[in-house]
Amino acid sequence: MSPAKLLAAALILEMSAAEAETFVGRMLNRDDTGSTVFEPAFVWAQIGNTVVFLPNDKGHRVESIEAMLPEGVQAFGSGKNAEFSMRLNQEGICGMKCEPQNVMGIVAPIQAGAPVDFEEPIAAKQKGKAKGRFDELLTQVQ
Numbered sequence: 001m002s003p004a005k006l007l008a009a010a011l012i013l014e015m016s017a018a019e020a021e022t023f024v025g026r027m028l029n030r031d032d033t034g035s036t037v038f039e040p041a042f043v044w045a046q047i048g049n050t051v052v053f054l055p056n057d058k059g060h061r062v063e064s065i066e067a068m069l070p071e072g073v074q075a076f077g078s079g080k081n082a083e084f085s086m087r088l089n090q091e092g093i094c095g096m097k098c099e100p101q102n103v104m105g106i107v108a109p110i111q112a113g114a115p116v117d118f119e120e121p122i123a124a125k126q127k128g129k130a131k132g133r134f135d136e137l138l139t140q141v142q
C-alpha cells in the first residue's frame with residue numbers, strides 16, 4: 001500500500017472509531033429524578049452512534065413511541081428484562097417508553113444529529129406523567 005493510501009486508511013479507521021460511540025441508558029425503578037426512569041433520560045448522539053438500554057431493574061422494556069419516530073425509522077422494541085441495542089441511522093428525535101409504565105413517566109427522547117423533526121415529538125400526545133417528563137426533557141434538545 002502506498003503511504004497516501006495508508007494515511008487514508010488510518011483516517012477512515014479513526015473516523016469510524018469516533019462514530020462508534022456508545023451511550024448506555026439504564027432502566028430503573030427509581031433514581032434521584034423520580035420513580036420509573038430511564039437514566040440518562042435524554043441522550044444527544046450522532047448518526048452512527050449506538051444506544052444500549054440495560055434493564056438494571058426488573059420488569060422494564062424499551063419501545064419506540066409511534067408519534068415520535070424520525071421519518072423512515074421503523075417501530076422497534078425489546079422484550080421485558082432484555083438488553084436492547086440500537087444504531088442511530090436517521091437524524092431526528094426518537095421517543096422511547098416502557099409500556100405500561102410510561103404513564104408513570106418512564107420515557108426518554110433520543111436526539112440523533114440535528115433535531116430535524118422537532119415539531120412532531122413536541123406535538124405527540126402523551127399519557128399521564130409522560131407529558132410532563134417529555135415537556136421537561138425536550139427543552140434539552142439542541
Ligand SMILES: [Cu+2]
Binds near residue numbers: 060099101
Ligand atoms: Cu418499565
